[in-house]
Amino acid sequence: MPDQIRLLVVEDVPQVAQYIRGLLNSQSSIKLLDVVNDGSRVERLIAELRPDVVLVDALLQGRIKGMALVEQIHRSPNRVPVIVLTVPQQPVATGVEQGIHGVLSMPFTGYELVTRLQAVYQAAAVADNTGTARMITVFAPKGGVGKTTIAFNLAVGIGQLGQRVVLIDGSIQFGDMRAVLKVPLETPSLLDLPTDRIQESDLQDVLWRDPSGIDILLAPPRVEMAEMVTVRDLEKTLSLLRRVYDFVVVDTPAVVNDVNLAFLDASDTILEVVTYDSTTIHSTMVMADAFRMIGYPPTKVRYIVNRADSQGGIDPAVLERALGRKPEYHVRSGGPLVTNANNEGIPFVLADPSAEISQDVMRVAAELVGRGATAAGHR
Ligand SMILES: Nc1ncnc2c1ncn2[C@@H]1O[C@H](COP(=O)(O)OP(=O)(O)OP(=O)(O)O)[C@@H](O)[C@H]1O
Ligand SMILES: [Mg+2]
Secondary structure, eight states: OOSSEEEEEEOOOHHHHHHHHHHHHTOSSEEEEEEESOGGGHHHHHHHHOOSEEEEETTOOSSSOHHHHHHHHHHSTTOOOEEEEEOTTSOOOOBGGGTBOEEEESSOOHHHHHHHHHHHHHHHHHHOTTOSSEEEEEEOSSTTSSHHHHHHHHHHHHHHTTOOEEEEEOOTTTOHHHHHHTOOTTSOOGGGSOSSSOOHHHHHHHSEEOTTSOEEEOOOSSGGGGGGOOHHHHHHHHHHHHHHOSEEEEEOOSOOSHHHHHHHHHOSEEEEEEOSSHHHHHHHHHHHHHHHHHTOOGGGEEEEEETTTOTTSOOHHHHHHHHTSOOSEEEOOOTHHHHHHHHHTOOHHHHOTTSHHHHHHHHHHHHHHHHHHHHHHTO
16 A cells, blocks of 8 residues: 555535545545546546546536546556445446446445545555566666666656656666766765655655756765665665656666566566677676566566677677577677767756767667656556
């Protein structure tokens, strides 16, 4: 159960709206996002406010009537569970296949309202426990192959495509993003998120709002603080971020430990950075075995060749044979553009959008966003 269930109410009878507000005022487990009286605004509001549950009055009047709205929400890509509010004279049956996840008959008490909301939320969470965001973890079993560079630029690239993006610096010990962005030492990190009751409002104080348009959750400022990051808190943080953003991108260090596995487990896609050299190939194959043993489906991992145009490495065909398939993405070398951009803490996709490397990364961003839309449509 989250700390707060986000609720949107669609009710055009002011007295009923007032009654519901009153019931919810005295408790903290439900966050009332808004009460709207016009059914035609609801689809847009769902996309904007991202409620967990919508309460719809079956008797709603106006351009879109109550039950037509329930059906519209059920068919929409931003589908959310709906509780139908009705009166005893007009009974409505619960039917998840019809998009009716719960029914409340008037009059009801605050206790009934809250428990029904929790039950519906929980049932929906079991059916789809991933939240709405797509989570992409940029990983490699080998250091220095370009994980941080790719994660930062890819996150900004996805942001450029109109998605709300949070980048998590998962290199908990050394905080690679702190180095890139040169943020002041006292800039908060994921350790500053409360762990007992994390709420959306806490994010405002802790996230670094980067000029590049994305939000960044930084790693702790000092090495020894890494030990304070627990998998349990991390999972809570991830589930909150996944409800607030469209994309969660994680930069990771080249290690396999509890924290990194928590990122990898929670991801929809592991973007594994490879390069054309023999040590990378070896570690990539060891990792592929490990992923198989953990039980990740092969489609969860997508390979991205960095510095794909660099000479003197091994034959691309050797890499392909080792991976058992063609790598999904390629990013060329960016030369001084990359070094300079990294030094200044600016993503190269913004510093020079027309550069080949920027276009390579934007292609990956566009493909991932496109697949995200398809995945959401099937939910
Ligand atoms: N495509 C590229 N073209 C040019 N330089 C690159 C490219 N990718 C990475 N670099 C450079 O390579 C170096 C290492 O990159 P980066 O820090 O992103 O790797 P990493 O995998 O995150 O390393 P670590 O394992 O230490 O976290 C940086 O100096 C970066 O500027
Ligand atoms: Mg790094």
